Amino acid sequence: MKKKAIIFAMLILLVIVLGNFMDFKNGKNIQAQITHEEQQKIDIINSPKWLKTEGSQLKNGAGEYVQLKGLSSHGIQWYSNLITYENLEKLKNEWNTNVFRIAMYTDPNNGGYVYDSEECTQKVYNIVDMATKLDMYVIIDWHTLKDNNPKTYQSQSEEFFNKVSEKYANNPYVIYEICNEPNGKSVTWANDVKPYAENIIKVIRKNSPKSLIVVGTPNWCTDLTTVADDPLNYDNVMYSCHFYAGSHGQNLQSQIDYCINKNIPIIISECGITDSSGNGKIYTESFENWMSYIENKKLSWIYWSFCNKGEESSVLRQDYPIKADNNETQYQAENYYYDEYGNIHTVEESNTQPASTDIDEYLTEAGNIVKNYMIQNN
């Protein structure tokens, strides 16, 4: 009897221990699944990298002030080849930039999104993925320009921002600039840009509620006061101001002051050292004045442009050896030379070292100046 009782008791104990062990195992398994599949998402959603406007300022999820600084591409339908991982890495680590802007033209006559949506989208994805890997913010710019009114291709814009914000819903590095520069006398904030923005913001926020969105302002992003008096009813939105040193000065700065006083967040999502043609003379003094204004107000700024087109605003010289995707203009580096007997050789058949693609060896005057401001004002 006694023996039986002991065996019975031991059996019960075994069942309890085993049961606990199984529970423990099961529990662990469930937890492991969550950790593996969900935790990464949770981490990204809670990442301190998410940007948020507070009054006229920009902060990260840790509550620190953030000043975005960086370069804008030229049109990626022409110059995306130059945007390599190595170049972005250099812009991040040696130029101290923390953002890169992807100018994706929309205009079909310029080979933009409406002309080839697949190709343009792929180029955007490629750059976003590189920037994300490098811990850099990236602005996806729906680069309207000659299509003056952002409403012109609104349905394509909705389609584009829907798919991109779905793909990057949880990516805190992605910033959406929903129209580059509304322009044209008949294009107004109240009738065109604002309703367009309300539509596109809805599309993006449905997929990515925490995303930061940049909205272009009328008259090539130089009419800020109209917008400040009639802002969008959404938070986490910044309004863009574009200046070109040879064309804009005090008036635009006063408008920025007006916005700051009204707690309207402004971002200089594009600026240049030339006049607004992007070419011609360099206006060093006016640019310096803008840079000290920007530093004083801690505004985010992005320079036009990271390319080697032979125009004065380019940061790279024309002989930078990475070729453009296709010919907007004829500008490529010559790949042949003459020896002392006058015979022609192509660079490929000679013994010369492959050309360096280090951007710092090919900077234009503008490139040198801009690099210094990026590094200095850190």
Ligand code: IDC
């Ligand atoms: C310019 C480019 C130039 C190109 C032209 C038209 O620098 O090479 O031929 O666009 O595609 C802007 C625009 C920006 C302009 C830039 C300089 O956002 O696309 O780029 N600029 O003109 N607004 C003010 C100036």
